[in-house]
Every structure is written in structure tokens, then in C-alpha cells.
Amino acid sequence: MDTRASDGIDLRHHGDVDAVDGLLDFAVNVRGDGPPDWLAARLAAALPTLGRYPSAAAELAARQQVADRHGRHPDEVLLLSGGAEGFAMLPRLRSRLAALIHPSFTEPEWALRQAAVPVHRVVLPPPYRLDPAAVPAAADLVVLGNPTNPTSVLHPAADVLAMRREGRILVVDEAFGDAVPGEPESLAGRSLPDVLVLRSLTKTFALAGLRCGYVLGPPDLLARLQVGRAHWPLGSLQLEAIRACSEPAAVAWAEREAETIACERAAMVELLAAAGVPVVGPARAPFLLLRVPDADLVRKKLQEKGIAVRRCDTFPGLDPNHVRVAVRAAEPARVLVTALREVLA
Incomplete structure (x- = not known):
């Protein structure tokens, strides 16, 4: 089934397609591998x-x-x-x-x-x-x-x-x-x-x-x-x-998780800024929109390094110079930013 609009945008491309098994997943906005x-x-x-x-x-x-x-x-x-x-x-x-x-x-x-x-x-x-x-x-x-x-x-x-x-x-x-x-x-x-x-x-x-x-x-x-x-x-x-x-207990748990996300997001934004990667902001969700040159090539090079990010040319209004990354904890975030530094260099 053709999932493209008349302008060629694939309206049914979602992050799970980018998150190939075995890759460090920054493409899907799900917290963790399974429920608490x-x-x-x-x-x-x-x-x-x-x-x-x-x-x-x-x-x-x-x-x-x-x-x-x-x-x-x-x-x-x-x-x-x-x-x-x-x-x-x-x-x-x-x-x-x-x-x-x-x-x-x-x-x-x-x-x-x-x-x-x-x-x-x-x-x-x-x-x-x-x-x-x-x-x-x-x-x-x-x-x-x-x-x-x-x-x-x-x-x-x-x-x-x-x-x-x-x-x-x-x-x-x-x-x-x-x-x-x-x-x-x-x-x-x-x-x-x-x-x-x-x-x-x-x-x-x-x-x-x-x-x-x-x-x-x-x-x-x-x-x-x-x-x-x-x-x-x-x-x-x-x-x-x-x-x-x-x-109520679950809602309270989710609120604590939201506060954790906010801290992790702030840390990721700081790492990305230090690497010279522009972040669309102010970001408030558990993901970040990054502006990078030739995003398709960047995405493929990251994939070669074992990292999945979400392509963004399937979103109306975004040019081919964007990728989306999920907010993650400190260690995987450092892995992503290090890889981005190498790819963009």
C-alpha cells in the first residue's frame, strides 16, 4: 500500500522503522525496554x-x-x-x-x-x-x-x-x-x-x-x-x-519519571551544544529535534556506528536537515553525542 501523500511525504513512516534490532535506539520515544x-x-x-x-x-x-x-x-x-x-x-x-x-x-x-x-x-x-x-x-x-x-x-x-x-x-x-x-x-x-x-x-x-x-x-x-x-x-x-x-500511585510514578526526563533532557542539550549541534528549543518533550547538515547521510553514518535516530523528512514542514532523538540517560547520551561529533567532523 502506498503511504505517501501527493507531495511524496511518507505519512506512515514512524520511528519503529528506524529502530533496527541491535542498534542503540534513539529513534523511538518509549522509556525503556518494557514496563516498570x-x-x-x-x-x-x-x-x-x-x-x-x-x-x-x-x-x-x-x-x-x-x-x-x-x-x-x-x-x-x-x-x-x-x-x-x-x-x-x-x-x-x-x-x-x-x-x-x-x-x-x-x-x-x-x-x-x-x-x-x-x-x-x-x-x-x-x-x-x-x-x-x-x-x-x-x-x-x-x-x-x-x-x-x-x-x-x-x-x-x-x-x-x-x-x-x-x-x-x-x-x-x-x-x-x-x-x-x-x-x-x-x-x-x-x-x-x-x-x-x-x-x-x-x-x-x-x-x-x-x-x-x-x-x-x-x-x-x-x-x-x-x-x-x-x-x-x-x-x-x-x-x-x-x-x-x-x-494515584502510577500517576505519581509518572510524575517522577517526567522529572527524570527533564533532567536527562537538560544534560543532553548541554552535551549537544558543546558538540556544536543545534537543538530546537525550548524542548519540553522526551525527545529533541536536531538540525544537522545532510541529515540523511548523518543518519546512515550513525547507523553504521550502531545508533538509530529518527528521520524527519517525513514530517511536513521540516527540510532534510533534521533528525529527532529520544531523551536518554547520561551514558547512552554521551555515546550518541560522541558519534555525532565524529560523523559531523
Whole structure:
């Protein structure tokens, strides 16, 4: 299947394609190789339930826990098989014109284009700050990431909300929202009639292989999103994981992890600056956008040195002189920067 837009951009190229087995992985924004021990134990304890179909009671319990986590009502929660499933549902909103804020995660645009929904790209110039006035007045659906992948920009909530209009639905992808200490610009706790907030649990909790997420929003919009959805859309382990990751102890754990990410990111930025590698900033997400000359060649040379980074020419609005790197601990970060020094020399 051809996954390219008419301008040749591959909308379905994601970091997992760059992260070849055996390479030091800076291409995928997942923390660690698997969930923390406490979460792994929780999921292991749920294995005996796999002989039964997922129950309505388990689904409600997970929704209730997510609702409690964000100060919402359970009817404002729709559980997802990974945040990306929420993007696949967007065509059900029957938009007449969808505005996609770029550079950003390309899966929403792919899903909308596949459903023949007219798409308008709002491409932000560096330093990629949000301009609500750039959105066409005719757009009845607006999609953006916050913090944004791959720029690592965190938009002020006031600027995001400034895009609201009569007859328009605003979709905010907060897949990395829990990786920002205190979640200062999040809309997850705001009950608004025209705003949908997507959350992923696969990044911070290292559950990429289990596919866990949810969307928060008014019940009428959530009902439209799931028209025609299959029965039992999530398995028992997914329901248990969503519930576990939304409990107070897990939220506190994620906050500590977010603070660790912030420290590691600051250290990486300092190392990269010393190596003469420009970093788009201020970065607030668990990844950094780097500007390097001839990024494709740099990426291939890093791969030869055993390091995977994310190519960025597949993001609308970015030229071929960018790569994205995940925030990692001190030792792998030093390995990356040393390799970059050698490659750029």
C-alpha cells in the first residue's frame, strides 16, 4: 500500500522503522525496554483472566479510574487500543475541512486522507510556535499535538484554546502529556463541548506492544467516534493496564519519571551544544529535534556506528536537515553525542 501523500511525504513512516534490532535506539520515544516492575507484576497477575472475554465491568472500572485521574465523568472517557486508534476514528466526525498543525505526528492526516476528508496543512515556521490565526476559518476540525512530535514544543493552553470556533471540533494529541512535569498546559482535565484530548500510555509506561490509550471529551462526540466499532475492542490486559496506569500511585510514578526526563533532557542539550549541534528549543518533550547538515547521510553514518535516530523528512514542514532523538540517560547520551561529533567532523 502506498503511504505517501501527493507531495511524496511518507505519512506512515514512524520511528519503529528506524529502530533496527541491535542498534542503540534513539529513534523511538518509549522509556525503556518494557514496563516498570510494578506494572509488569500487575499485568502478570491478570494473565488468568485471558480465558474470559473482557467484561463490561472491567471496561467501566478502567474508564472510572481514568475519569478520576483527570477529574472527569466516566462518560467522558473512551478507551483506545493505543492513542493511534483515536486518529483512525477521526473520519467518523465527518469533517468538511480538517486543519492539521504541522510539523507534527502524521497519522491523523493519513487517516483523514484515506477517508477522503479534505485536509489543509497549517505549517508553522521555526521556532514552531502556534498561531491560531493561521487556521482557515472554514476548518471545522483542527488537530495538533501538545507537546508536539517531533519539535518538542509545548504550546500554551491559552493559544490552543484560541483556535476554538462555533461549529469546530478541536483535537489535541497529548500522547506525551504525562512526560511534562506537572502537565501545565494540558487540557485533559477540562470538560469542554468541542474539545477532544487523546492520551497514550505506551510511551512513559513502555507499553508500546500492548497498545493502550484513551480519548477524553463530551459524550456526544465520543459516541460519534465509535460508530461501527468492533465488539470487545480492547483485551483484558489492555483494560488492566489502563486502570493500573491511571491509579494515584502510577500517576505519581509518572510524575517522577517526567522529572527524570527533564533532567536527562537538560544534560543532553548541554552535551549537544558543546558538540556544536543545534537543538530546537525550548524542548519540553522526551525527545529533541536536531538540525544537522545532510541529515540523511548523518543518519546512515550513525547507523553504521550502531545508533538509530529518527528521520524527519517525513514530517511536513521540516527540510532534510533534521533528525529527532529520544531523551536518554547520561551514558547512552554521551555515546550518541560522541558519534555525532565524529560523523559531523
